[in-house]
Amino acid sequence: MKKLFTNLTFWVLTAITAGALLGHFVPDVAVKMQPIGTGFIDIVKLFINPIIFLTISLGISGMNDLKKVGRVGGKAILYFEIVTTLALILGVIVAHVIRPGEGIVTSAASTQNIDSYTQRAQDFSWLHFLKENITIQVLLFSILFGIVLSKIPSSKKIIDVLRSISKYVFKALHFVMIFAPVGAFGGMAFTIGKYGIDTLVPLAKLMATVYTTMGLFICVVLYLIMRWYKVNLWKFLKYIREELLIVLGTSSSEAGLPSLMEKLERMGCSKPVVGLVVPAGYSFNLDGTTIYLSMAVIFLAQAFGIELTLSQMFSIIGVLFITSKGAAGVTGSGFVVLASTLSAVKIIPVEGLALLLGVDRFMSEARALTNFIGNGVATVWLANNEKEFDRAKMHEAFGHVSYTENIIADNLGQPNPEQGSKKQNA
Incomplete structure (x- = not known):
């Protein structure tokens, strides 16, 4: 029983359930829980x-071969392009087979105001993207700083200071993650209270199609990628289950990003690979978002009774291939990308975006989870490919009790479950 009460998975699941029940039965109160969910995400973002x-700085400064940095970065970009293209094509194929847009009433589409999304799509530029995406800026600066540190003979003191700061940063993160159930409760309560389960009924087929496709992508594509280097996807998902539940509750992959980076290191991925791949993937390897975008375009075409020719399909895939990268990391990027894509191909009315407004929030969980898992898989694959993966650490991480469980036990003054098991073995 004591172990149950120190298990973060148990508390996050309980919080998500409680939030959903509050949102369904007392929506007025549930909507007021939004600051709790967004507040937790804002703290984690720090x-x-x-x-x-x-x-990245510590990882690169400790690398003897700086050419490896460029090689890992190049492989990461190539991997992102190949896998997100597979996600894009999968979304198009499944949408064509299931046809979730057939029978949808489009008369209400023009009543919604989507001017802000189309305007943002028109105003988009790569310079604007770089200015708005702080993560990319930090990534580039960290790479340069790490290279400089590796070239300075007397940089040992600076590196020691950074290592000391790193320990305190992660200690602070562990403390914040204890309150993850509170953030998950606030996020789920607001979503259900604000939008309600009833809003799902008209577009239930689209919802089911999107979730099914993302599940298929994880269970087939990502499974085969992990199997390439004999890493068990299911054990990996179990290992990061706490982070997955936090992402589910908050509808934000950002909420689990710092913990994911730490856990990937603990399971054997080298620090430089984790530091390069995860932040870059957060902006360019959005598998879930890519699937959603491709399915949303086909859904709208079907809803408006537009039969797309093969050439038009290739045009849409080509435009999405570019636009899906452009707005990554920008708030409301899904609708911005859709607006820019529809404006570019000029086949489907942009007003159709209004049909998706009601259920977009409920599909954000699937997008966030798929993006999150996809970036973890990318890091594991690239670490193995670069021979920067410690399999002994992986087996140890997969076999031990939850690290967060130990942190909670320490903070509550209860016996550490891992220490207890060691004593029994002794």
Whole structure:
């Protein structure tokens, strides 16, 4: 029983359930819980850039071969392009087979105001993207800083200071993650209270199609990628289950990003690979978002009774291939990308975006989870490919009790479950 009460998975699941029940039965109160969910995400966001900076700087400064940095970066970009293209094509195929847009009433589409999304799509530029995406800026600066440190003979003191700061940053993160159930409760309560389960009924087929496709992508594509280097996807998902539940409750992959980076290191991925791949993937390896975008375009075409030719399909895939990368990391990027894609191909009415507004929030959980898992898989694959993966650490991480469980036990003054098991073995 004591172990149950120190298990973060148990508390996050309980919080998500409680939030959903509150949202369904007392929506007025549930909507007021939004600051709790967004507040937790905002606090976790404070850790993302410092952790990226410390992880990359320390990792690169300790590398003997700096050419490896460029090689890992190049492989990462190539991997992102190949896998997100597979996600894009999968979304198009499944949407064509299931046809979730057939029978949808489009008369209400023009009543919604989507001007802000189309305007943002028109105003988008790569310079704007770089200015708005702080994560990319920190990533680039950290790489340069790490290279400089590796070239300075007397940089040992600076590196020692950074390592000391890193320990305190992660200790602070562990303390914040104890309150993850509170953030998950606030996020789920607001979503159900604000939008209600009833809003899902008209577009239930689209919802089911999107979730099924993302499940298929994880169970087939990502499974085969992990199997390439004999890493068990299911054990990996169990290992990061706490982070997955936090992402589910908050509808934000950012909420689990710092913990994911730490856990990937603990399971054997080298610090430089984790530092380069995870932040870059957060902006360019959004498998879930890519699947959603491709299915949303086909859904709208079907809803408006537009039969797309093969050439039009290739045009849409080509435009999405570019636009899906452009707005990554920008708030409301899904609708911005859709607006820019529809404006570019000029086949489907942009007003159709209004049909998706009601259920977009409920699909954000699937997007966030798929993006999150996809970046973890990418890091594991690239670490293995670069021979920067410690399999002994992986087996140890997969076999031991939850690290967060130990942290909670320490903070509550209860016996550490891992220490207890060691005593029994002794």
